[in-house]
Amino acid sequence: MVSRRRFLHLGAGAATATAAAGCIGSSHGGDDTVPVTDASEPTDGTTTGENGDESASPLDLSEWNPDWTLSFDDANVLGLDADGSGPLFAAVSDEGGDAAVAAVDPADESVRWRTAMDGEAVAGSHASARGIARGGWGTTLSGDAVYAVAGRADEREWTALHALDRSTGERRWSLRRNRRLSVAGVSDGLLVAAGLEFFPPPGVTPTSHQTPEEPLTTVVYGLDADDGGVRWTRKFEAVSDVGVGSEGVYVAAGDRLVCLHLDGETRFTLGGGAPARRVEVDGDRAFLLTGEDGNATLSGVAPNGDVDWRLSAPVGELLLGEDRLYAGGDAVLAVDADGAVDWRDDGYGRWLLLDPDGDTLYTRSGVAADAATAYDAVGSGDADGGARWTFDPPSDNAWPEAATADSLVATAITADDADDPFYTVYSVTGDGEATKSFGVDTVFDALGLDGAVYVGDGESNLLALTP
Numbered sequence: 008m009v010s011r012r013r014f015l016h017l018g019a020g021a022a023t024a025t026a027a028a029g030c031i032g033s034s035h036g037g038d039d040t041v042p043v044t045d046a047s048e049p050t051d052g053t054t055t056g057e058n059g060d061e062s063a064s065p066l067d068l069s070e071w072n073p074d075w076t077l078s079f080d081d082a083n084v085l086g087l088d089a090d091g092s093g094p095l096f097a098a099v100s101d102e103g104g105d106a107a108v109a110a111v112d113p114a115d116e117s118v119r120w121r122t123a124m125d126g127e128a129v130a131g132s133h134a135s136a137r138g139i140a141r142g143g144w145g146t147t148l149s150g151d152a153v154y155a156v157a158g159r160a161d162e163r164e165w166t167a168l169h170a171l172d173r174s175t176g177e178r179r180w181s182l183r184r185n186r187r188l189s190v191a192g193v194s195d196g197l198l199v200a201a202g203l204e205f206f207p208p209p210g211v212t213p214t215s216h217q218t219p220e221e222p223l224t225t226v227v228y229g230l231d232a233d234d235g236g237v238r239w240t241r242k243f244e245a246v247s248d249v250g251v252g253s254e255g256v257y258v259a260a261g262d263r264l265v266c267l268h269l270d271g272e273t274r275f276t277l278g279g280g281a282p283a284r285r286v287e288v289d290g291d292r293a294f295l296l297t298g299e300d301g302n303a304t305l306s307g308v309a310p311n312g313d314v315d316w317r318l319s320a321p322v323g324e325l326l327l328g329e330d331r332l333y334a335g336g337d338a339v340l341a342v343d344a345d346g347a348v349d350w351r352d353d354g355y356g357r358w359l360l361l362d363p364d365g366d367t368l369y370t371r372s373g374v375a376a377d378a379a380t381a382y383d384a385v386g387s388g389d390a391d392g393g394a395r396w397t398f399d400p401p402s403d404n405a406w407p408e409a410a411t412a413d414s415l416v417a418t419a420i421t422a423d424d425a426d427d428p429f430y431t432v433y434s435v436t437g438d439g440e441a442t443k444s445f446g447v448d449t450v451f452d453a454l455g456l457d458g459a460v461y462v463g464d465g466e467s468n469l470l471a472l473t474p
Contacts, residue, residue: 015043027178030277036245040081071434073470074459075116082107084463085128086456087146088135092120093173095456099253100128106157108146113459113471116290122169122177124157129166132156132189134251137324139358141408142452149193152179152232160187165207170198170235180235186226192251192288198232199224199251225249226296227258229271239271245282252288252411254310257295264295266312275312280304287327291342296307296325300336307346316346326359328368328384335359339370341386350386352394362410363455368436368451369407379407379417381439396439400431409453409460414474416460423447432462434474443474 009402017113024361047084079099086098095113099121100106106128110119131138133145133155151173156168160222182188182300186202193199203225207213209448215330222245228237250257255274257268263278264286281298288294293308307315331349334340339356341349365384372380380401383393399405402419409416415435422429428446433452449465462470 009346011065022048037046037204066400068433068441068444071432071445071472073472077111077116077118077469077471079109079467079469082467083449083451083465084467084469085451085460085462086133086142087452087469088146088148089454090148091454091456094144095461096148098128098133098146098155100144100157101287103127104157104159106167108157108176109152110153110173110176111469113456113461116471117158117452121152122176122178122228124155124169124173124387125330126158127161129156129160129187129189131188132166134190134192136189138328139324141360141406144452145188148173149198149232152410153191154193154198156188156190158183158188162205163209166202168200168230170232181235182205182235182237184228190412191227191249191256193232194251194253195269196232197238197255198230199249199250200228200230201246202228203334205247210367223260225260227256227267229256229269234292241267241271247282247284248286249284250288250293252293254291257286257288257293259286259295262297264293264308266308267328269328277308277312277314285325285378287325287332289327289332289344294327294332294342296322296334297370299323303336304335305342307344312344318342318346318348319404320351324357324359326361333359333361333368333384333446335370339368339382341368341384342401350382350393352382352470354380358406360407360410362412362415364412367395369410369412371406372407373399375403377419379405379435380416381415398433398435398441400433400441402431408432409455409456409462411458411460411474413458414455414460416455416462416474417441418450418453434460436474 018279026184082099082101090368094110096121097109100347103287104127106124109121113315130143134147161246165185168180168188170179179350188202191199204223206219220299225246226243231468245261249257258348265276266274268274287294291310295306297304305318309315322334324335325332332342337359339352355445358371360369370380372378378397380397381395400419402421408418417433421431433441434443451463453462460472
């Protein structure tokens with residue numbers, strides 16, 4: 008397992024494609040071209056509000072102390088997930104195994120249950136994985152079940168998908184394959200998983216920049232969500248993403264988008280264009296991103312397979328909101344289902360993050376990816392999409408980590424030498440002012456929930472903080 012500290016120090020753009028999103032042909036797409044610069048020479052950052060006012064340096068802040076801390080012994084808290092009903096769920100794992108899922112009750116600061124799984128937690132295997140460094144691990148929550156993947160993926164041997172009872176943690180079923188499994192989504196009692204073949208195969212020592220002679224294959228599994236029974240399987244080459252909607256399964260494979268009915272039969276196929284990179288599904292409609300960032304095209308695909316609209320934009324990342332799609336790259340866009348652009352800001356913005364209310368969009372911004380910008384997610388019709396403020400800490404690497412309804416958690420690489428905490432985590436108010444901070448060597452994941460912030464650090468702890 009790549010530590011978060013080592014991961015970003017090596018360069019998030021290079022590491023994201025392998026450490027966070029899986030190997031070539033991962034079932035989850037994402038941006039893998041994040042500019043990362045040397046963090047050893049921090050600059051004097053400021054926080055700029057809507058009126059351009061500069062606040063005091065974020066270095067002059069009070070210490071942000073946890074309200075409480077839960078220790079998970081020697082297991083790192085890699086991923087945090089919640090959907091507003093019940094506890095939060097932590098994916099935990101130590102290097103070399105074993106992994107577990109834990110249900111944490113924030114009200115009484117305790118672990119309700121913890122269920123072990125053989126092997127390590129598998130990066131990018133949850134349905135909300137987007138191929139970016141933030142939130143590289145996690146679980147998939149659906150109905151009364153929690154789905155998680157663990158195994159020996161780094162050894163290219165096997166992985167297993169586990170279905171756990173949400174209330175008790177009891178294991179309902181498991182599916183093990185000699186592939187890198189991931190969850191694409193759940194629809195109408197059908198759990199859709201993707202299994203990428205390992206490369207190089209077990210027993211073959213990987214070498215630098217090694218690539219397969221032929222596109223890797225991915226098996227798409229249609230599983231009964233209740234008992235894990237395999238209803239159907241389909242195999243594709245060069246899969247970059249798999250999306251699941253109320254009416255079907257969408258597979259971005261090579262230069263094609265293949266839509267399957269929920270019974271696994273082909274519904275329609277779009278092809279002949281640039282390589283398909285990402286697909287997001289909203290009900291029975293799909294948004295397809297094709298081509299490289301500078302020549303990327305975003306398309307709206309109707310339920311019958313017709314392309315209703317196309318939009319050219321220099322983007323490589325998608326995030327589906329409640330009533331519109333957001334795209335990020337060398338521009339940030341908010342797009343309606345009919346293809347109308349609500350707003351667009353022609354400035355760098357990736358690692359998109361929506362606050363729990365869906366009214367503020369945060370991006371990693373700045374020419375050195377060294378800041379976090381807040382946008383009016385609904386949009387005001389302005390050319391810049393109603394950019395509210397930019398938080399620019401003294402670092403050449405910074406990003407939005409998590410959000411509550413009223414605040415942002417931003418992380419920056421700030422260490423001057425090996426004795427310093429590698430990261431600084433900031434509490435940023437709704438008007439862009441940093442008020443508190445703390446230093447930490449590793450942040451694996453963070454989550455805003457009910458006005459509080461939960462952070463999984465590199466010391467096997469879950470931290471609960473009030474912004």
